[in-house]
Amino acid sequence: MLSTQRLSLWYGKQQALNEVSLSFERNQVTALIGPSGCGKSTFIRSLNRMNELIPAVRTAGQVLFGGQDIYAKGVDPVEVRRWIGMVFQKPNPFPKSIYENLAFGLRINGYKQVQERVEMALRKAALWEEVKDDLHRKTGLDLSGGQQQRLCIARALAVEPQVLLMDEPCSALDPIATAKIEDLIGELKKEYTVVIVTHNMQQAARVSDYTAFFYLGKLVEFGNTQKMFETPENPQTEDYITGKFG
Amino acid sequence: MKTQPRPAPRRQRWRRQKGALFAFLAAVALLLGVAVVTALIISTGVNSWQLVAMHATARTGLALSLRSMDVSQSIDGRRTFPFVTAAQVESNSQAAALGMQQGDALPHLLGRPVFSSSDVWQWVEDMPAETTALPLAWVPKAETLIGSLKAEPIPGQAGKFVIKVSKVNPGSPAEQAGLQADDVLKSAGGIPIEGARQAWQAIVIAAQRGQSPVTLTVERAGQTLELALQAERRGELPLSRNAWDAVVEFVTHLDEPRYPEHAGLASAVLGSIYVVLVTALIAVPLGLGAAIYLEEYASRNALTEVLQVVIANLAGIPSVVYGIIGLEILARVLNLGRSILAGGLTLGLLILPIMIIAAREALRAVPQWVREAAYGVGATRWQVVRHHVLPYALPGVLTGMILSLSRGIGEAAPLILLGAFLFVTYLPSSLLDTFTIVPLQIFSWATKPQPGFNTIAAAAIIVLLAMLLLMNAVAIWLRNRYQKRW
Numbered sequence: 001m002l003s004t005q006r007l008s009l010w011y012g013k014q015q016a017l018n019e020v021s022l023s024f025e026r027n028q029v030t031a032l033i034g035p036s037g038c039g040k041s042t043f044i045r046s047l048n049r050m051n052e053l054i055p056a057v058r059t060a061g062q063v064l065f066g067g068q069d070i071y072a073k074g075v076d077p078v079e080v081r082r083w084i085g086m087v088f089q090k091p092n093p094f095p096k097s098i099y100e101n102l103a104f105g106l107r108i109n110g111y112k113q114v115q116e117r118v119e120m121a122l123r124k125a126a127l128w129e130e131v132k133d134d135l136h137r138k139t140g141l142d143l144s145g146g147q148q149q150r151l152c153i154a155r156a157l158a159v160e161p162q163v164l165l166m167d168e169p170c171s172a173l174d175p176i177a178t179a180k181i182e183d184l185i186g187e188l189k190k191e192y193t194v195v196i197v198t199h200n201m202q203q204a205a206r207v208s209d210y211t212a213f214f215y216l217g218k219l220v221e222f223g224n225t226q227k228m229f230e231t232p233e234n235p236q237t238e239d240y241i242t243g244k245f246g
Numbered sequence: 247m248k249t250q251p252r253p254a255p256r257r258q259r260w261r262r263q264k265g266a267l268f269a270f271l272a273a274v275a276l277l278l279g280v281a282v283v284t285a286l287i288i289s290t291g292v293n294s295w296q297l298v299a300m301h302a303t304a305r306t307g308l309a310l311s312l313r314s315m316d317v318s319q320s321i322d323g324r325r326t327f328p329f330v331t332a333a334q335v336e337s338n339s340q341a342a343a344l345g346m347q348q349g350d351a352l353p354h355l356l357g358r359p360v361f362s363s364s365d366v367w368q369w370v371e372d373m374p375a376e377t378t379a380l381p382l383a384w385v386p387k388a389e390t391l392i393g394s395l396k397a398e399p400i401p402g403q404a405g406k407f408v409i410k411v412s413k414v415n416p417g418s419p420a421e422q423a424g425l426q427a428d429d430v431l432k433s434a435g436g437i438p439i440e441g442a443r444q445a446w447q448a449i450v451i452a453a454q455r456g457q458s459p460v461t462l463t464v465e466r467a468g469q470t471l472e473l474a475l476q477a478e479r480r481g482e483l484p485l486s487r488n489a490w491d492a493v494v495e496f497v498t499h500l501d502e503p504r505y506p507e508h509a510g511l512a513s514a515v516l517g518s519i520y521v522v523l524v525t526a527l528i529a530v531p532l533g534l535g536a537a538i539y540l541e542e543y544a545s546r547n548a549l550t551e552v553l554q555v556v557i558a559n560l561a562g563i564p565s566v567v568y569g570i571i572g573l574e575i576l577a578r579v580l581n582l583g584r585s586i587l588a589g590g591l592t593l594g595l596l597i598l599p600i601m602i603i604a605a606r607e608a609l610r611a612v613p614q615w616v617r618e619a620a621y622g623v624g625a626t627r628w629q630v631v632r633h634h635v636l637p638y639a640l641p642g643v644l645t646g647m648i649l650s651l652s653r654g655i656g657e658a659a660p661l662i663l664l665g666a667f668l669f670v671t672y673l674p675s676s677l678l679d680t681f682t683i684v685p686l687q688i689f690s691w692a693t694k695p696q697p698g699f700n701t702i703a704a705a706a707i708i709v710l711l712a713m714l715l716l717m718n719a720v721a722i723w724l725r726n727r728y729q730k731r732w
Contacts, residue, residue, distance in 0.1 A: 053614075053621060055546055082624025092615040095638060104633060105623030152619070159623055 001026040001193050002163050007061035009046055016042045018217045029185060029194040031208035033201060039217040040197045044165050048084035049077040082109055085156035089168040091148035093140025098131050101140045101151055105159045117158055125154035126184055146177025166196040182207050201241060205229050213237045293704035299370035300698060301492035304507035306483045307339020308332050310363035315447035318440060327451045328361045344481040349387035353454035356381050364697040379482040385453050388446035392420040397442040409439050423475040430465040453478050496705060500671045506698030511706055513670040514687035520674060521683055522655045524590020530647055533601030541609040542631050561599035568596040569663025577664055584665045587677040592664055593654040604646025608639040641728035648721035652714045658685035684710045
């Protein structure tokens with residue numbers, strides 16, 4: 001579905017990723033964990049070429065999506081981002097109406113029946129019941145933090161991506177909103193391949209099927225979540241999971 | 247647990263004093279601002295208020311003009327005596343109805359001598375608010391007052407003349423006083439009569455000095471006679487001192503070279519509006535386009551670095567220099583002449599760098615996560631700019647544009663160099679017409695010596711400030727109304 005092969009990345013002269021090879025399974029949730037600055041956010045942002053928006057970023061290696069290297073010459077990053085959606089750490093709805101937040105992506109990607117698709121996406125993100133009366137009256141910024149993040153998920157889902165990248169989607173939310181998002185992730189994996197970066201190991205254990213542990217820009221260990229949390233192979237992984245560092 | 251290291255005492259003292267220093271600087275800035283506003287109010291506000299009196303006087307049909315009489319020997323230590331005449335009396339006006347004619351003199355306003363037109367306006371201004379009539383005295387012009395005079399040279403005395411009455415106007419005050427043809431006029435109210443034209447002036451000055459009737463010393467057949475000449479007439483002019491009317495007249499009248507009470511700002515205001523429109527037309531698209539390119543598209547390389555330095559430096563170039571560019575390139579090479587188009591383009595070049603900088607600031611204020619969010623759903627760069635960055639930055643962009651346009655509208659120097667006219671008595675009707683603008687009109691009036699022009703220069707300054715304040719108010723309104731808070 002989606003995999004990386006020896007993916008390296010540099011911010012100017014500083015190397016942030018070092019030959020990461022990783023494969024994500026269809027309709028599974030993969031959690032990326034690791035201490036701050038280990039490269040997990042950089043990694044997830046390089047999966048849909050979002051890192052290119054930062055000046056002086058250089059990548060090497062391949063990211064294969066459906067067998068095609070998305071970093072190959074002639075591949076339009078706009079097209080890549082359209083198939084590989086993203087939810088960001090801080091909820092970032094557009095300062096427009098709830099409806100427009102979703103309709104924008106639909107329109108620029110040439111969808112018809114925008115209204116139906118907006119409703120569908122909001123239902124998938126478990127937000128429809130809460131906002132259906134305010135679609136045009138409230139802006140995305142009028143919602144609560146948890147609702148904003150679900151709106152961002154809905155916005156990503158509206159254009160029917162195949163992969164959903166989530167960069168610490170719950171780090172700015174309270175426990176109740178976090179629980180809702182986590183439930184939602186469980187629902188979403190039925191249709192999408194989900195990659196989630198998290199700081200919270202309990203969360204990784206709760207929501208993911210596979211876990212990848214990053215440290216200092218390298219992939220240290222990757223495997224089944226349950227196995228990784230119970231019997232990690234690498235001593236570094238064990239130290240991190242048991243809270244000895246990080 | 248370790249104790250926190252204490253900050254060095256010197257540092258602490260500086261931290262305390264820093265607050266006081268900044269408070270002091272802020273207070274100085276505030277005081278300067280207050281001083282500037284006060285000076286402005288004193289110099290223009292007080293000055294320009296006479297505009298109302300000027301227009302009230304002018305509305306009666308009078309245009310006042312300053313004259314003076316010269317005598318060969320000083321009287322009371324002076325040899326020049328200023329007085330005021332009605333340079334114009336409009337037909338069918340209230341002044342004409344009173345019997346005033348063009349050329350009549352206004353020696354005094356019921357006891358208060360009039361030495362200058364501004365004495366009349368000051369008097370009108372000082373009248374109690376409920377007064378609606380201006381009581382005044384006037385001396386009819388020489389032909390009406392006397393008839394005709396002739397000067398005969400005195401043999402052997404170069405430059406000396408005998409002033410003889412050649413014809414006494416029937417029914418004139420002179421005839422009533424007993425003046426006859428061939429009488430020789432010697433003096434009026436003690437002022438020697440030395441010229442045919444000066445004779446009447448001497449009578450006016452005598453009236454101005456309070457003589458009524460004026461004692462006219464004449465020689466008839468070797469005898470010296472003293473005649474009592476009832477020189478002045480009296481009457482009342484109805485006055486309406488409506489400030490709003492005065493302002494409307496002022497901004498709708500055309501310029502007038504001689505009579506400030508009739509001069510208006512119309513062509514300058516219209517010229518300023520046309521010029522600022524051309525300026526906006528050139529500077530807004532270019533400025534916004536350049537800002538979007540630099541902020542959203544350009545990658546950081548040597549070229550864009552150079553471009554930024556160039557733009558920052560262009561913003562600091564003295565405005566006169568842009569005038570030279572406008573004159574050489576626009577007026578001469580492109581053959582646009584001293585037209586509105588050339589002026590507008592010159593000011594457009596002048597404010598372009600400011601506009602780019604302002605627009606870039608506004609674009610930069612749109613947070614990066616908005617762009618990321620839009621890219622995240624598969625938007626192209628242009629879609630991100632068109633649907634998100636630009637709309638969210640628009641209040642800031644517009645504010646910057648209006649503020650830089652208002653900088654442009656107040657510029658005089660570049661257009662002086664371009665050769666814009668200082669005196670225009672028509673309304674410009676096409677972009678290739680010559681023109682003047684409000685700052686130049688102010689400059690033109692402020693440099694005129696005649697009384698009253700300083701008043702209308704001050705009034706024009708207030709009009710200019712009102713235009714600027716209006717633009718700035720729109721900018722502030724836009725900002726407050728549409729500003730996004732992130």
